[in-house]
Amino acid sequence: MFCQGCSAFGPFWEHYLQYWKESSARPREVLFLRYEELVSDPLEVVRKLASFLGVPFTQEEDGGVAQQVVSFCSFDSLRNLDANKAGGVERAGGKVFIQFSSLFRKGKVGDWANHMSKEMAEKMDRLVEDKFKGSGLVF
Incomplete structure (x- = not known):
């Protein structure tokens, strides 16, 4: 059903592409982030987000405050609210x-492998490639 665009929150592909295109057209107004970026370097993403919002961390804040934001917004912290x-x-x-x-x-990045067969993953890869073809969006 997901591959056919059926999900409780609407067609994933359309939402994703819309945000991607808007971030390309209006980079000062729309910030496009991938989950993998958030997981790989959350502190850098928090800094990037603060700058994007026009409130970059001061030198004094950059260490402690930025790290607190990362901690407060961590997956475990949000899941446990x-x-x-x-x-x-x-x-x-x-x-x-x-x-x-x-x-x-x-x-966890890559946890999809615990929920999809190899055939499902290959089908999803082909679908992603087809849906995002020509957009410049690459996974």
């Missing part, structure tokens, strides 16, 4: 209820 443990959101006219807690798996 009460607001993300209970409740949810209705989609598809109330036909689907998605619990907030289900939006947090492990937060």
Whole structure:
């Protein structure tokens, strides 16, 4: 269903491409980040985000405050917030209820391999290549 564009939050491909295109057209207004970037160097991403928002860290803040932001916004910290443990959101006219807690798996890059077969992964790779062809967006 996902490959056909069916998901509780709408067609992934369209959302992703729309943000990608807007970030290319308006780089000072739209910041495009990949999850892999966040995971590989969260401190650098927090610095980049602060600068993008026009409030870069001062020299004094860069170490401690920036690291606190990383800690407060970490996957584990967000997953353990009460607001993300209970409740949810209705989609598809109330036909689907998605619990907030289900939006947090492990937060590990590459964990998809534990949920997809080799054939599914190959199909997804072909689909991603087809959907993003000519956009300049590369994974």
